[in-house]
Amino acid sequence: MAELDDPEPGPGEVLVRVHTAAVNYPDVLIAANRYQVSAPLPFIPGSEFAGVVTALGPGVPGPAVGSPVAGAVLSGAFAEQVVAPVAALRSIPDGLDMVHAAAFHVTYTTAYHALVTVGGATAGEWVAVLGAAGGVGSAVVDVATRLGLRVIAAASSEQRLGVARELGAEAGIDYAREDLKARIRELTGGPGAHLVIDPVGGDHAEVALRALRRAGRFVTVGFADGGIPRIPLNLVLLKNLVVRGFEARTIRWEDPDAATAAELALAGMVRAGMRPLVSEVHPLSEVAAALTAVAERRTSGKIVLEMTGESR
Structure with missing residues (x-):
């Protein structure tokens, strides 16, 4: 764990205060440099997160500061703040709290x-x-x-x-x-x-x-x-x-119509009661143990990391 300077969003980017981040198997592969693409060094692991928008980069019209969002990036999510392309963010379907929002998309x-x-x-x-x-x-x-x-x-x-x-x-x-x-x-x-x-x-x-x-x-x-x-x-x-x-x-640029159809269908399932299976919730300080559990396939559903107590 380390303290870093606050990141700043550039053109086309948004700064998000991360509340929760999900641990996925590709995070293990990226950390080991065995994924299909390599993350430029040095990098913070983590790809999937949920939080609140805190700043917009130059020329970015929204989402508004204070909006709850979920997103996915190649790396950077296992931190209190993450900069993400605005196209990588999604609104959180009604009915999902921050823990389940991070585990969903x-x-x-x-x-x-x-x-x-x-x-x-x-x-x-x-x-x-x-x-x-x-x-x-x-x-x-x-x-x-x-x-x-x-x-x-x-x-x-x-x-x-x-x-x-x-x-x-x-x-x-x-x-x-x-x-x-x-x-x-x-x-x-x-x-x-x-x-x-x-x-x-x-x-x-x-x-x-x-x-x-x-x-x-x-x-x-x-x-x-x-x-x-x-x-x-x-x-x-x-x-x-x-x-x-x-x-x-x-998928979003190869078949945008299919991506939109999937979001609408899944939002409907969430309204009907669907929730992702979250088997464990850990503080960020236990990220190594969480990655190890996923690497060894000892988990059911998803493990979620909490950055603060705000997600509950």
Whole structure:
């Protein structure tokens, strides 16, 4: 921990007094310089935050000073103040406090786009979710259930499967003990899942791909396992499968209409009672322990850091 000079927003930027910040697996990768892009050194870790606008950079018309906002940046969120591009900020959906606002945007927009924008999910379909108790996985289970999908949760222990069932999963598979492919086919009555959402990667990815029915869809959103799978393309060819990826940082300029549709849909779900799963809340001084817990995949849902007592 260190005391630094107060940052100042430049053109197109906003200064935010951070109340809370969520810990995501990419924060671990960025700190280890194993993410898809590198943060310029030196940097403060942390990407997802919620707080209040305290200053606007030159020429920035809003949001107004004093407005509550949530945002995402490559780095800088694990601090009492953060400078962010105005385009990286979002209003906080009605019904979310600062703790849940910090945990909401990245994982829930990823979940919605993976399911709908990229995955083409429709009500009644079977979706298998890998890492179903983690930050992204739990959000996928939550959103998928609310969209009327039949969710098969896959996780590494019965305790973590219990978390997914509480979020609405219809069935669970402990892939530390059970045959993932055989169980998906058994649960779906033989043909397999319509859709797989995979934020984990590693050895289970190909197995889940093999458990898709003909013309099924596989969406990759991350590699929390640490291993990037190599998929035999003959599997894709023989069953007429679709394999797609989703990268959350680029959706707003690649498909702004889809980004707006996701925000509206998710805001409606929040009004209906949806809240992100926050399993732990820590002071900023415990950031190293929080990052370690996420790196070792010992958490369910999200860990949130509080900068002050103002978020409660």
